[in-house]
Amino acid sequence: MSRSGRKTGCKCQQTKVASQLYLLCILGLSSPRCRPDTRPTKTHYQIMPIKLTFFGAAGGVTGSSYLVQTSRARVLIDFGMFQGRGEKEDMNKVPAALDPLKIDAVVLTHGHLDHCGRLPLLAKAGYRGAIFTTEPTIQLASLVMRDSAHLQEVEAERYNRKHPEKKPSEPIYNAKNVDELIALFKPVNYYQRVEVAPGIRAQFVEAGHMLGSASIRLTVEEGGKTKNIVFSGDIGPKGAPILKDSVGFHQADFVVMESTYGDRDHKPLAETVTEFEGIVKCAVASKGKLLVPVFAIGRTQLLLYLLAQMFRNRTVPKFPIFLDSPMAIEATKIYWEHMNLFDEDFQALSRERPLTQDLNTLKATPTAQDSMALNDQPGPALIMAGAGMCTGGRIMHHLRHNLSKPEACVLIVGYQGEGSLGRRLVDGEKEVTMFGEKIQVKATIHTLGGFSAHAGQTDLMDWFSYLAAAHPRVALTHGEDRGRLPLSKLIQGRYGIKTLLPQLGETIEL
Ligand SMILES: [Zn+2]
Structure with a gap:
């Protein structure tokens, strides 16, 4: 008895009145508070390196999605649509290496289609966990995903009318999937720290890219150690009208950073x-x-x-x-x-x-x-x-x-x-x-070419400058080679940090 009690971590054993309570406990007469804690304890987990997989925006600018995986949890950051014709359209699915039912939580940086556009596929596959993001992003992403489902349905109908002899085209998701997905949103405020999954806390700060946009830091505990992973999301240009400027984090062990305009500055x-x-x-x-x-x-x-x-x-x-x-x-x-x-x-x-x-x-x-x-x-x-x-x-x-x-x-x-x-x-x-x-x-x-919602090279380097002293490892994403190679060179030249240029589907250990 006592062995099984120890194994399941009964809290009664840890108190001064342990013997009495423990007796009640083993007789099955205890209050719910002191019933055996059947949650797995640390020793049940095989400690493993934290893994980061790139499911989009790796060598391109669309389809943003990254998975952070520890021995206890899997958190997905964004699940955006690949945009462009032909081959890219075929990529708009759940990758074989990603099991939606094994994801513990999703965090969403902002409401653009290339960051939220594949989320309804998770609901379609049965995912019912939470999706954490800011309140404006919940509203804008809902609008964008509903529009996407509608356009897909219209497009499929048009195709099927035109090509009755061919295999019917189907939208990748419909309005019902979008509604199921929207029900999973959980609002967070800027700067609030929220535990999104066992051992993983998230903090959102302003990214200055669109209303509600955020850079997100995940604080990840694994094997008694803590690592900070920063996801830039899309960073806006400094001084743009309406939105506040992006906020840089000061501490990170690993940074996933956008590089859309890593090669140039915009016109003032x-x-x-x-x-x-x-x-x-x-x-x-x-x-x-x-x-x-x-x-x-x-x-x-x-x-x-x-x-x-x-x-x-x-x-x-x-x-x-x-x-x-x-x-x-x-x-x-x-x-x-x-x-x-x-x-x-x-x-x-x-x-x-x-x-x-x-x-x-x-x-x-x-x-x-x-x-x-x-x-x-x-x-x-x-x-x-x-x-x-x-x-x-x-x-x-x-x-x-x-x-x-x-x-x-x-x-x-x-x-x-x-x-x-x-x-x-x-x-x-x-x-x-x-x-x-x-x-x-x-x-x-x-x-008029100067109204970009993305930071140019100088503003990207400014955003990174706050993190540079911590000398983190850096992966450049959300950019063609034209954007990310010059930025990579600049970061190496200025801070001596050799950046990673991940490929689609690549997994790295942190
Ligand atoms: Zn964006």
């Missing part, structure tokens, strides 16, 4: 803002429509903020602005709910008077009818609509109606993929085919 933001003002003034003077293909989250809210400032400073007279994207409308509502997280400049402007007063010419057009009615709207007017690369969505209809008008302007504010209509416009094509129609491009096409 102030120059880009001045250019933007010039383009808006020009469009207002020509009394045409200014069409802005936008990505719903981040860029849209940034432009609205800059427009509000321009109206407040009377740089341009107020004129109608239309937010013609259901997703951008929802994302903007979420941003406005969390103004307390915005930077000091934003807070100061808001204290003078709410920015919504400056934006009283802003109108949301959620329905297709609202959107179509914009065809009859006289200029000047600014219309923000998706898709950001002009690959579909409402912006296509506005372009069709306005590209041939010399008084119209198109403002490209984001990256335009190879072969997209947006890229052809940026490249100066004078004739494009849309909806089977040839359209002469007479509108003015402007490009």
Whole structure:
């Protein structure tokens, strides 16, 4: 009896009234508090090195996902979608080496699709553990994943209609899987330390990349030792409007760091803002429509903020602005709910008077009818609509109606993929085919490249500088070789740290 009691770690044995309580205990008459503790004790675990596996964003910028594994727990950091055509689409599954039912917890850095887009696959596979992230990320990731499920369902239906003879295409997950996944979210505040799995605590700090974005430090206990592993997530540029700047950690044994723009700095933001003002003034003077293909989250809210400032400073007279994207409308509502997280400049402007007063010419057009009615709207007017690369969505209809008008302007504010209509416009094509129609491009096409949500090389090095004194091991991820090789060289040259450049599926011991 006593041997089995010792084995199961009965707490009664450790108290001064041990004998009495222990007697009750072995007779099965004890209170729940002193029933034998059947949880496995340390001695049940084979101590092993902490392992880190790269399930995405290794040598590329999409599909972010890493697994930290100890003898007691497995924690997944992000589970993003691979983006791009063909081969990359086939990678959007649960890797064979990852068993969703053996994951203890997930921590999520932010709500972009390339960080959260595969999460519903976990719910589909039966995962019911917690997903820890900030409250705004819960809201934005939910929006993004619902949109992703919807687009996949529409795409599959379209394919099956077109190719009835072929094997039916199926979405990788549906709205039900997304809802099941959303139910698993657990909100955490910045700086709060939370135990996410046995022996693993997480702390989130501001990453300055999008609302709710975080860098995460995992404090991992294994074999009586503690290791700090920092995941940068996506780091924002310093001094960008609206968001607070990223916060650097000071202590780490291992760092997984993004390297998207490890090779260069962006054009100074102030120059880009001045250019933007010039383009808006020009469009207002020509009394045409200014069409802005936008990505719903981040860029849209940034432009609205800059427009509000321009109206407040009377740089341009107020004129109608239309937010013609259901997703951008929802994302903007979420941003406005969390103004307390915005930077000091934003807070100061808001204290003078709410920015919504400056934006009283802003109108949301959620329905297709609202959107179509914009065809009859006289200029000047600014219309923000998706898709950001002009690959579909409402912006296509506005372009069709306005590209041939010399008084119209198109403002490209984001990256335009190879072969997209947006890229052809940026490249100066004078004739494009849309909806089977040839359209002469007479509108003015402007490009603004300085509104990146990612830190350039200098800001990445600044973020790392806080950790450098601890001389951690470093793995560079979330970057093509073009970005990560120059950053690797710079870190080695400045701090003497040779960085790791992990491959997809690679596991390293910490
Ligand atoms: Zn991101």
